[in-house]
Amino acid sequence: MPLTLRPRPHHRPLGRRKAALLASAVSVCLLAAAAPADPLGVGDRLYPYLGNPGYDVAAYDLSFTYSGANDKPLQAVTTIDAWTTTDLERVNLDFAHGKVESVEVDGRPAGxxxxxxxxxxxxxxxxxxGSWMRITVKHTSDPVAAKDQDGGWVRTSDGLAMANQADxxxxxxxxxxxxxxxARFTIRITAPNGYTAVANGVPVGADRVRGSTTxxxxxxxxxxxxxxxxxIGRSAVLHRQGPHGLPVRDVVPSADRKALEPWLAKTPDQIAWMESKVGPFPFxxxxxxxxxxxxxxxxxxxTLSLFEKDLFTEPAYPAWYLDSIMVHELSHQWFGDSVSPRTWSDVWLNEGHATWYEALYTEEKAHRPMEDRMKAAYGASDRWRAEGGPPALPKPPQPGQKIGIFRPNIYDGAALVLYALRQExxxxxxxxxxxxxxxxxxxxxxxxxxxxxxASTVGGRDLNGFFKDWLYGEKTPPMPGHPDWKAMKPTRVAKGQAPE
Structure with a gap:
């Protein structure tokens, strides 16, 4: 899922905390005098300052040099190839938590x-x-500066990983x-020998020079x-074959490879199950x-879903639940990764579908009926809409409250919309x-x-009214085929009190 807060097996996530991002964490130098600059954004209603207008990125080339200490900044070079979509005197990039050492545009120093x-x-x-530009930024990337943030670098017991969603x-x-x-990505990681570095996509080289490998x-x-x-860590990379010869590679702490193997071995069959529902794996x-x-x-x-290792080594959750979480993240490769949301208000398309296939897998493999789960979701739906907004119109984070958009209304609440559509x-x-x-x-x-x-084309009729009620209504519409289903009345929340 985009960012999946893990619940207890008997309930769904209540949301995701977004830490305030401090502009002061960016340390930059001014190479050339310029008029005052302003932060820009693409106008996303949930994250208005994310993204930047005026260009379309074609490719990123990221290079990180890791010292072996996950509490020290990494040296980094980011190269961006892009087309301009308007005349530009300046180019805004999103960046925080690093020191910029130099910037070049098309090989020439830039302010x-x-x-x-x-x-x-x-x-x-x-x-x-309509011109092609290449921006090269030499900078640091600081995992410590971001340690109180809900995302970016994640410090592990033996290195680092990333969790960048949503902002x-x-x-x-x-x-x-x-x-x-x-855009397409090329990612290079240099680390001391003894560490293993893995990134999205497929490996295209590992060059060892003296005491490090790139x-x-x-x-x-x-x-x-x-x-x-x-x-980046002291990891084992395990290889197996998926459907149609698809390469499957897993990255686990070396000491845990044997204990985790029964879970890793499930992935090929889970991919085959998803392919039977929606078609070929997209990557x-x-x-x-x-x-x-x-x-x-x-x-x-x-191409490489992130999980907490302890989820699979501590007996806190039943096997069927862990299976469903694996399928949830797998299904996002189709819904959210291959087909990505145009705006963050479209995130219900990611999470609703991932929750749908999580529940469908559990119904077929663990005999836990989808209808029971959807009936329970229907009962809670009015409360979820009141607290977090309708599925396709989630409430933005409130100033000072740091509440993210990942609330139940875009998980089970959005899966409920898909259930209603199937009924319809x-x-x-x-x-x-x-x-x-x-x-x-x-x-x-x-x-x-x-x-x-x-959906209107496939369904053979105009479904705009149906979706308007289900995706944007303050109240949950009647469920087709289940006139007896009732939504519970939302409870009033005292001013200043967080909803449960």
């Missing part, structure tokens, strides 16, 4: 300064619309930090910044990263819609309106 959480770059000449990639590297601007990975499909993953490889870290969530980073158009049409959706929007972004249009 730079900070504005909020933006790195504002001033090239030596105006960039014309934290720019805590690690300069970027256009919004899922609407996907590992290089490259994605074959575009990726949103929030899905980037880098693991070049898959696997799980089981990190020795305390995050409180699991995360569907592209029939099982066969619904299953056809799901396959068409991931095929038509593969490697791109999509909106709620796109889903409504396709």
């Amino acid at each position: 730079f300064t900070s504005a909020g959480e933006d790195l504002v770059v001033t090239p030596d000449s105006r960039l014309r619309k 934290a990639a720019h805590l690690v590297f300069p970027c256009n930090d919004h899922p609407s601007d996907k 590992w290089t990975y490259r994605t074959q499909h575009p990726m949103a910044t929030e899905l980037a993953q880098v693991s 070049e490889t898959y696997g799980v990263l089981m990190a020795q870290a305390s995050t409180g969530f699991e995360l569907e980073t592209q 158009i029939g099982r066969q049409a619904f299953e056809r819609l799901e396959k068409m959706w991931v095929r038509e929007y593969r490697d791109s972004t999509a909106t709620t309106a796109d889903f409504v249009r396709l």
Whole structure:
């Protein structure tokens, strides 16, 4: 799931805490005098200062040098290749929690300064619309500066990993930090010998020079910044084959490889199950990263989903529940990673679908009826809508409260919308819609309106009214086929008191 807060087996996540991002954490130097710069954004209603207008990134080349201490800044170089979509005197990049040493645009030194959480770059000449530009930033990437943030670098017992969703990639590297601007990635990690570094995509080289090794990975499909993953640790990389010869690689602490193997061995069959529901796996490889870290969530980073290792080694959860969480993150490779949300208000398309296939897998494999879960969700839906907003119109984080958008209304609340849709158009049409959706929007972004249009086409009638009520209504509509289902009245929350 984008960012999955892990609940107890008997209830769903209550939300995700977003820590305040301090602009003062960015230390930059001004190389050239310039007029005052302003932070920009692409106008996302939930994260208005994420992303930047005026250009379209085609590729990132990220280089990190790890010293062997996860409490020290990494030396880094980020190169961005992009097309300009308008004339630009300045280029805003999202970046925080690092010191910028130099910036070049097309090989020439450029001025730079900070504005909020933006790195504002001033090239030596105006960039014309439709031109190709290359921005190279030498900087540090500081895992300690971000330690109180809910995202960015995650410090593990033996190194580092990443958890960038929804608004934290720019805590690690300069970027256009919004899922609407996907790009291909090349990621290079230099670490002392004895460490293993793994990243999204497939390996394309490992060069050992004296006491260190530089590992290089490259994605074959575009990726949103929030899905980037880098693991550095004393890790074992285990290989197996998935359906149709798909390479499956898992990354686990070396000492735990034997204990984790029964869980890792489940992935090929889980991929085959998902393919039977929605079609071919959308990427070049898959696997799980089981990190020795305390995050409180699991995360569907592209081609390499992040899990807490202790989730699988401590007997706190039943096996069927852990299976369902693995399938939840796997299903995001189709829903959220391959088909990414155009705006963060479209995130119900990610989480609703991942929750749907999590529940469907549990129904088929563990005989826990989907209908029971959906009936329970229906009972809570009005309360979820009151607390977090309707599924396609989640409430933004409140100033000072640091509440994220990952609330129950976009998990089980959004899966409930899909259940209602299946009831409305029939099982066969619904299953056809799901396959068409991931095929038509593969490697791109999509909106709620796109889903409504396709559902109306497949369903053979205008479903705008149906979706308006289910996705945007303050109250949960009657469930087709279940007139006896009742939603509980939301409880009033005292002013200043957080909802349960």
